[in-house]
Structures are given as structure tokens and as C-alpha cells.
Amino acid sequence: MIEVRGLRKSFAARGAEIRAVDDVSFVARDGEITGLLGPNGAGKTTTLRMLYTLMKPDDGRVLVDGLDPCEQPGEVRRRLGVLPDARGVYKRLTARENIAYFGRLHGIDDAVIESRMASLVAALGMQDFIDRRTEGFSQGQRTKTAIARALVHDPRNVLLDEPTNGLDVMTTRSLRQFLRQLRAEGRCVLFSSHIMQEVAALCDRIVVIARGRVVAQGTPDELRRQTGHQNLEDAFVQVIGSEEGLFA
Amino acid sequence: MSAWWTVLRKELLDAFRDRRMVIVALVVMPLAVPLILAGMSSVGSKRQEEKREGTLELPVIGAGHASNLVGWLGTNDVRVVAPPADPDSAVRRQEYEVIVRIDARFGEDWRAGRPARVELIFDSSRPLQSGTTIARVRGLLAAYDRQVGTLRLIARGVHPAVAQPLQVADRDVATPESRFDLAQQMLPYLMLLLAFIGGMQLAIDATAGERERQSLEPLLATPVSREAIISGKILATATFTLLSLLVTLVMYRVAFALVPAERMDTSLAVPLDALARLLLVVLPVVLLGATLLTALAAFARSHREAQGYLPLLIFLPMLPTMYLMVAPVKTQAWMLAVPFLGQNQLILRILRNEPISAVEWATNLGAGFVVFAIVWWLAAKLYHREHLAASG
Numbered sequence: 001m002i003e004v005r006g007l008r009k010s011f012a013a014r015g016a017e018i019r020a021v022d023d024v025s026f027v028a029r030d031g032e033i034t035g036l037l038g039p040n041g042a043g044k045t046t047t048l049r050m051l052y053t054l055m056k057p058d059d060g061r062v063l064v065d066g067l068d069p070c071e072q073p074g075e076v077r078r079r080l081g082v083l084p085d086a087r088g089v090y091k092r093l094t095a096r097e098n099i100a101y102f103g104r105l106h107g108i109d110d111a112v113i114e115s116r117m118a119s120l121v122a123a124l125g126m127q128d129f130i131d132r133r134t135e136g137f138s139q140g141q142r143t144k145t146a147i148a149r150a151l152v153h154d155p156r157n158v159l160l161d162e163p164t165n166g167l168d169v170m171t172t173r174s175l176r177q178f179l180r181q182l183r184a185e186g187r188c189v190l191f192s193s194h195i196m197q198e199v200a201a202l203c204d205r206i207v208v209i210a211r212g213r214v215v216a217q218g219t220p221d222e223l224r225r226q227t228g229h230q231n232l233e234d235a236f237v238q239v240i241g242s243e244e245g246l247f248a
Numbered sequence: 249m250s251a252w253w254t255v256l257r258k259e260l261l262d263a264f265r266d267r268r269m270v271i272v273a274l275v276v277m278p279l280a281v282p283l284i285l286a287g288m289s290s291v292g293s294k295r296q297e298e299k300r301e302g303t304l305e306l307p308v309i310g311a312g313h314a315s316n317l318v319g320w321l322g323t324n325d326v327r328v329v330a331p332p333a334d335p336d337s338a339v340r341r342q343e344y345e346v347i348v349r350i351d352a353r354f355g356e357d358w359r360a361g362r363p364a365r366v367e368l369i370f371d372s373s374r375p376l377q378s379g380t381t382i383a384r385v386r387g388l389l390a391a392y393d394r395q396v397g398t399l400r401l402i403a404r405g406v407h408p409a410v411a412q413p414l415q416v417a418d419r420d421v422a423t424p425e426s427r428f429d430l431a432q433q434m435l436p437y438l439m440l441l442l443a444f445i446g447g448m449q450l451a452i453d454a455t456a457g458e459r460e461r462q463s464l465e466p467l468l469a470t471p472v473s474r475e476a477i478i479s480g481k482i483l484a485t486a487t488f489t490l491l492s493l494l495v496t497l498v499m500y501r502v503a504f505a506l507v508p509a510e511r512m513d514t515s516l517a518v519p520l521d522a523l524a525r526l527l528l529v530v531l532p533v534v535l536l537g538a539t540l541l542t543a544l545a546a547f548a549r550s551h552r553e554a555q556g557y558l559p560l561l562i563f564l565p566m567l568p569t570m571y572l573m574v575a576p577v578k579t580q581a582w583m584l585a586v587p588f589l590g591q592n593q594l595i596l597r598i599l600r601n602e603p604i605s606a607v608e609w610a611t612n613l614g615a616g617f618v619v620f621a622i623v624w625w626l627a628a629k630l631y632h633r634e635h636l637a638a639s640g
Contacts, residue, residue, distance in 0.1 A: 088462030092265040
């Protein structure tokens with residue numbers, strides 16, 4: 001479970017202060033898929049980075065399973081599986097070595113890493129390329145390696161920043177199936193996307209972010225009710241205030 | 249298993265799979281450095297030998313004014329040749345290293361018993377090239393001067409010793425190890441340079457490269473502390489550098505074993521136990537270099553930018569060598585504590601086979617590790633900066 005309350009973060013850029021995240025609050029529950037939806041530059045990545053302790057919030061609070069990342073960064077990172085926007089893999093190592101490296105960094109025994117790897121390879125369909133060096137991998141193979149690497153320590157909470165970016169239709173479908181499996185295992189899944197269809201197809205709850213603020217949140221049905229639009233697409237356009245960047 | 253050890257092993261595995269990096273660090277450098285040094289030494293000593301003992305071609309202006317002197321030179325391995333038209337510029341153009349001019353009034357003065365004038369034309373700004381030849385001609389003229397002077401004294405019934413109030417004798421305390429030549433003087437600098445920036449490829453690849461390839465952010469999202477990550481990377485760089493240095497030193501030994509012994513009037517080979525001591529001396533420099541490179545790569549925004557700082561780093565180990573060139577001072581205790589200067593001194597002393605006391609070792613290594621600790625701390629702080637990973 002992830003709770004976010006009144007999160008704020010600003011950056012100084014060429015003398016001007018940019019408010020990337022401005023009072024964001026939401027809850028992502030266990031056994032649910034929560035989607036952060038918003039146009040490019042809305043503050044999704046910055047919000048996620050504060051969740052996985054890469055950045056410190058200027059104000060507000062984050063709780064991961066009740067723990068504050070500012071006080072217990074190590075323990076919070078152990079409970080999180082993170083697929084950041086940056087998903088580079090080590091090209092001179094095989095996919096298996098890439099994944100095992102992160103398992104060891106999490107302090108897991110090699111035997112546990114092996115069994116965990118076996119189930120991830122099966123679930124993500126990585127049998128064909130698991131022992132190949134990642135140089136020359138397709139975008140989909142690289143993303144799968146990065147996801148397996150993020151989940152090798154069996155985290156309760158899974159954060160994914162634009163997980164389907166650049167993937168073809170088949171890979172996207174299998175990835176969605178994988179996320180549903182994570183939900184069925186009772187994990188808390190939080191992912192960001194700027195693609196409305198993506199969020200609509202997967203999420204139990206949706207948090208809509210625009211210009212660093214939460215402009216609406218709830219289940220798809222609640223969003224339809226709040227806006228009075230039967231069509232989710234129209235509902236999103238109304239709460240965001242423009243169509244810009246929503247349909248990729 | 250500690251996290252830094254995991255990082256260290258992964259970085260080394262990654263590095264050893266980079267064929268180009270391995271070839272440069274473990275084959276090209278270890279071959280190039282000793283071959284250049286051994287080659288310089290061999291060619292150098294051969295040339296010096298030829299200049300000292302081969303037949304010297306000496307242009308003499310006005311040879312007809314002093315046929316005795318010219319004849320005497322002929323019996324001392326000198327072949328007198330016709331002088332060039334413009335002797336000054338011929339010397340300046342390095343056509344001849346030295347030219348002798350015999351004064352037109354030489355014969356007249358000689359017969360009158362007045363000092364007869366002989367002029368040496370040479371260029372003192374090239375002591376390395378022509379120093380030996382100049383000294384040889386000067387020595388020959390001085391010998392002739394003494395010989396004739398002695399004969400004149402005897403002819404006048406005076407004991408020659410009267411004109412020699414002083415007897416200057418040379419007693420050179422140099423040992424064969426300490427009489428080493430120019431090529432060997434380069435060794436401390438090359439060793440320090442290799443120790444300092446030998447791990448450059450790995451360090452830049454492991455930090456700036458990691459960020460450029462977008463794998464740093466996931467790494468920083470693991471529970472591993474940034475100190476452990478940076479330590480693993482630094483130690484991987486240092487291990488790789490030490491390995492490269494070890495191979496280089498072994499190759500150096502082999503290369504000097506191949507130089508024909510009769511070419512060397514000095515013992516150039518580094519004994520095996522000296523190899524271990526040399527590696528110990530450069531260890532703090534290796535760690536310091538690995539840390540500085542890692543910090544620099546963390547500070548730079550890209551691979552290219554990180555490489556842009558290299559000329560500055562190459563300059564650092566050069567400073568003590570340059571300082572010692574202009575002020576070749578006696579080793580003082582405080583110098584051993586100065587990074588690079590201290591190591592330079594100790595490397596020289598190990599090569600010269602001079603004893604090094606425990607206090608001197610402690611001063612040098614202690615200071616080296618303190619500087620390393622400070623730079624490590626700064627690098628770790630740099631690694632904590634928020635925009636290190638979050639640059640996208």
C-alpha cells in the first residue's frame with residue numbers, strides 16, 4: 001500500500017522556479033492496479049521518483065506500507081519494485097546476469113534468485129533470450145529484462161513509469177496480462193501513463209494529474225459520474241481541460 | 249555478501265567483457281611502455297658509447313697552422329676533416345657537434361712560448377646531443393696541453409710537479425643501480441601516470457556511461473547505499489589499474505632482460521622484490537586516481553565531458569617530475585607526504601636500491617591514504633546529489 005499526502009516538489013531552472021508537483025495526494029491499495037494518468041510533463045515521473053526515494057519532497061509525505069522513505073529509505077526500497085523511465089540494462093551482461101545482479105544488490109541468496117528468476121522468465125516469456133547478452137535486444141526484450149530485474153526481490157509494491165512505452169501490440173498485451181497477475185497475487189501496482197486507453201483497460205483506480213496537481217481520482221465509474229460523461233475519454237478531457245498530450 | 253563486493257564483481261565482469269578496454273589496458277600499455285623505455289635506453293647507451301669511443305670526425309679550421317697538434321689528434325682516434333664554409337651556422341644546424349679553429353698566429357705564438365689560441369665552436373643549448381663530443385674534444389686538447397707543458401718544464405730543468413699544485417682525483421660513490429640513465433628517469437612518471445589514470449576507461453564507463461545508458465536510476469532504486477555503490481566502482485577501477493600496472497612492470501623487466509648486457513653499464517633490471525614494493529608505493533595513487541575519475545565521471549554530464557577533464561589529470565603526476573627537474577633537491581621528510589612528489593621520490597629510491605625506513609614508508613602511505621579518504625568522501629557526497637540520476 002502506498003499513501004501520498006500533499007506532495008510538493010519544485011525545480012530551479014534558469015532562475016525561474018518550476019512547480020513540477022504541487023499538492024498531490026492519493027492512495028494505491030494492495031490487490032489493485034492504480035493508474036497515474038496525465039499528459040507529458042504533468043509531474044508523473046517526479047511523483048514516482050519521490051516514491052522510490054530518488055528525490056526528496058519539498059513538502060508532504062509518502063508512506064509505503066506505513067513507512068516513510070525519508071526515514072527508512074533502505075527498507076522502503078526493499079518493499080518497492082521499480083521500473084523507472086530510465087530502463088537501461090548492462091549490454092555486456094546477459095539478461096540473466098542483469099537480473100541476478102539486482103537480486104544480489106537486494107541481498108538475496110543465489111538459490112532464491114534462481115527460483116524467482118525461473119518464475120519471472122516463465123511469466124514474462126523470456127525463455128528465448130534470457131541467456132543472451134542484452135546488446136542488440138529489442139525494446140520489448142529490454143523492457144522485460146528491466147521488469148524482471150525490478151521484481152526479482154519479490155516486492156509487495158510495484159511502481160512502473162510508462163511501462164508500455166515503445167512496445168509493440170503483442171508485448172503490450174502480455175505485459176498487461178502480467179500486471180493483472182501481480183494484482184491477483186495481492187500486490188499494490190502503481191503505474192503511470194499518458195495513454196488513456198492504457199489506463200482504462202487496466203486500472204481499478206485512476207488518479208488524473210495535470211500541471212502537477214491531482215484534478216480527479218476514483219474508479220472509472222466514479223470518474224464517469226463526477227463528470228457526467230458516459231465516455232471515459234470525454235471525462236478525461238473535461239478534467240484535464242485540454243486534449244493536449246492525451247492521445248498518443 | 250556485502251553490496252560493494254557485488255558491485256565490484258559486476259563491474260570487473262563487465263570490464264573484462266569489453267575487449268577493447270582489456271586489450272588497451274592489459275596488452276597495449278604493458279607492451280608499449282617497457283618497449284619504449286628499453287628502446288630509448290638501448291639506443292641511448294649505444295650512441296653514447298659510439299660518441300665516447302668511435303672515430304670522431306672533427307673539422308679543423310687552419311689545420312696547417314698547427315700540424316703537430318693535428319697529427320697528435322690523428323693518433324687519438326680523431327679524423328681531421330676540412331671545415332665547412334660557415335662554421336658557426338654549420339654547428340647551429342647540427343651538421344657538426346664541435347669545430348676547432350686554430351688561430352693564424354698559432355705557430356708564431358707557439359715558437360715564442362706564448363699561449364697559442366685554439367677555439368672550440370659548439371652549441372651548449374643541446375647538452376644531451378653534443379655534450380659527450382664536446383667533453384671529448386676538450387679532454388683531448390687538455391691532454392695535449394699538459395703533455396707539451398710537461399715536456400717544456402723538463403727541457404728547462406724544472407720538475408713538472410711544480411706546475412701541479414693540486415692533484416684532483418675522482419671517487420664516484422654511485423652504485424650501478426643509481427647510475428641509471430634518462431630512460432629510467434621516465435619510469436617514475438610513467439608509473440605514476442599509469443597508476444593515476446590507467447583505470448580511466450572503466451571509471452568513466454561505470455559512472456558517466458552507466459548514466460548515459462540509463463541504468464543508474466534503477467541501480468539507485470535498490471536498497472544499496474550510494475557509498476557502497478561508489479566504493480564498489482572505485483575498487484573495481486583500482487583492481488583493474490593494479491592488474492594493468494603489474495603486467496606493465498613484468499613486461500618492463502622482460503624488456504630490460506632482452507637489452508644486451510654489454511650495452512648497459514648500469515643495472516637496469518628491477519629485482520622481483522622491488523616490483524612488490526613499487527606496487528605498494530603506487531597503491532594510494534591508484535586509489536586516488538580511481539576515486540577522482542569516478543567523482544569526475546559523476547560530476548560530468550556525459551562520457552565526452554568526463555574525457556574532457558583528462559588533460560588536467562595527466563598534468564598532476566607530472567608536477568613533481570617537473571619540480572625535481574628544476575630543483576633536484578635532497579629528499580626531505582615532508583616531501584614524502586606530498587602526493588605524487590612522495591611517490592616519485594620513493595620509486596626513484598627503490599630503483600636506486602636505496603633503503604627506505606619504516607617511518608618514511610608510514611609517512612608516505614599514511615598521507616596517501618588520508619588524501620584518498622578525503623577525495624572518497626567528496627566523491628560519495630557528489631554521488632548523493634539529486635540530479636545525479638534524475639537528469640531525464
